[in-house]
Amino acid sequence: MTVSAPRVVIVGGGFGGLNAALTLARHPVSVVVIDRKNHHTFQPLLYQVATAGLSPGEIAAPIRGVLRKFSNASVVLAEVTGFDLERRVVRTASGADIAYDYLVVAAGATHSYFGNDHWAPLAPGLKTIEDALEIRRRVLLAFELAEREAISTGKHAPLNFVVIGGGPTGVELAGALAEIARKSLASDFRAIDPRQTRVILVEALPRVLPTYPQDLSESARLQLEKLGVEVRLNTRVTAIEPGQVRLGETVLPAAVTLWAAGVAASPLGKMLAPTDRYGRVVVEADLSIPGYPNVFVIGDLASAKGADGKPLPGVAPVAMQQGRAVARNMVREMRGQTRQPFVYVNKGTLATIGRAAAVADFGRLHLSGFIAWLLWIFIHILYLVGFRNRVLVLIEWAWAYVTYQRSARLITGSTDLPGFDSSVTNIHK
């Protein structure tokens, strides 16, 4: 380690990594952010891209654009494949090793199919911009193919959208799909009636939003049903097949199936230190890993506990606070001060359901409906990276609120849909 400017390598440009980098930006260190994408994705709004409400460019910002003002920070587009903790280098897929003095691993999580990886192509999850575009493609294409079939034959396969998993992502997706079908697309088609679309949310536990207080779960379920979503609780998916989902004995025809049920930490965690059963690295009180005080793990990849002894949830505020905390500890250490343990300050949690529908948990204060939804919009616009995006997203939302229109209804890529048969009949008068 040189005396002058230690190098901090940060793996991952998500909420955790970016906050660590921004906190270090004005300090006498050299910061290198490594990510396999060139952009930070504002994940809380990813479901809006998946449901054609926003364009990818409105919720993602180039990482090097975010850090451009800070000359001590550089960005490398690369896939990290491993670490040599003794030699203090990060290994990348291009073959280059990147040396560090301090390492922050904020590689996040991806979806888990609980050992059923063959379900992945049949039921995409929602973690990246590419995922969102694939979901958007399938959803819009399902309406198009049904219309084509109905024009040909006078009938069409049932337009069922099945969302598996009743956590925040599943609830957001189900609510937005119901709105698309009942409002945005209602008068766009001639041979099908999009309002006949069924959106079915399947959850294995007895309530949606299981990490929220009981009364808010119940409120969320009622708000979903008001939007037209069928909520099936205590229901376990036993198989996903082309065009259908099996729930034990029941076979549910599904034009599109979406996966929002499971999350698994990045495989990089296991290369660093012992992990919990979700693959998350069990970290020390200062978020470093056992035996390597210069290596930190934060965000969805870290298994840390709150002041109440309960595990911290995999949400953006935790990752952001952790990113800032490890950066501050590095600065303290360089100044000869001792480190401070990480303490998560819970300012409340929000989940959105649809137009004027949301729930908010501020400890003793529980909010539902329009007020929770306004709060949700306000906070998310506030945190959205980059001023320009905030303005554009506000305009998009104002426009969508007034007109019910969704502006990003583009199908790009293939026009085939798994499990959707094109009818081979003729369109005559």
Place this chain on the structure above:
Amino acid sequence: MTVSAPRVVIVGGGFGGLNAALTLARHPVSVVVIDRKNHHTFQPLLYQVATAGLSPGEIAAPIRGVLRKFSNASVVLAEVTGFDLERRVVRTASGADIAYDYLVVAAGATHSYFGNDHWAPLAPGLKTIEDALEIRRRVLLAFELAEREAISTGKHAPLNFVVIGGGPTGVELAGALAEIARKSLASDFRAIDPRQTRVILVEALPRVLPTYPQDLSESARLQLEKLGVEVRLNTRVTAIEPGQVRLGETVLPAAVTLWAAGVAASPLGKMLAPTDRYGRVVVEADLSIPGYPNVFVIGDLASAKGADGKPLPGVAPVAMQQGRAVARNMVREMRGQTRQPFVYVNKGTLATIGRAAAVADFGRLHLSGFIAWLLWIFIHILYLVGFRNRVLVLIEWAWAYVTYQRSARLITGSTDLPGFDSSVTNIHK
């Protein structure tokens, strides 16, 4: 043909097809628009998506959204594979035949590599949203890979962007690339200097914009050079290889090569009637095809002549006027009136080059520079499909003009680039 509501089938939802459909929308006919994409693409702004200035959703609109208000118009997402002119049906890839009374084929054109189709993966052209996203991916990735290489080794392969073809698309792309490198990205990188990027525009003829008057071609060349583009006239590409372009004896290293040199009409033309050497259907004075007065061909797929006897150019205004003209003739015919021959009214042509740089040809009046550019923006915003898009695009442009920023700098899809070697060296201090 039934007496009540004849069915007009329109193949292609571009400028020609959409204008035909909109003109027929209030008349007693049934209109079916068939397109293999679900969206109309505003092609004059496609280069802005390719160069990260606009998002796809800002220049494309779902065809069925454009026609939603007109209950006599329906939209079918399908790939047309052929025609049976005797039986009056359109054949589609899904196997369905679609019957018509009147047929309008507005299937447009794609790029032609003049028999060198193996150049396609090395030098993408710009016709669709997917093309634009692929070009954007390559351009942004070239900077990323050069930065990574420079951080590893202290040097990097030359950042040359080679644009082949000096027509409007080539000029737009070259100008925008020069601006990205010199302005937008100038302070984003640490190890490379994007201002050292070379943008080389190669044109086989003695001038750029060869269909414009001589003085505007010269003005365009000067404006390009002022933006930092190297213009090579009288220069023919003899080979495109991974990472380089051959110009006779000269070998030009190329991080990214773009193709803007050749256009070929849709292969559907040859299935309808005799074509000219560009594959365009030679149409009658009323834009119908010989022997089939109920079949019209319009837009880039039609070979029609202007009042001066010269062939009409493949531009949006021609397609739009033709779309309206064939629709009006159908209405006249249904009312027992005779058809009128198509006469193109040339209101002038504009080509944009970059920030405050453009040329405009209004017959005797030739404009260059800032005024031509303002006019170009005004007209293109005016014609952009959908009110919401206009507002958003204006905001994007105002923001970009003030800050030089490009907002849609996302790399989606693969992070490999043909002909770009990843260095296998290490990043140490």
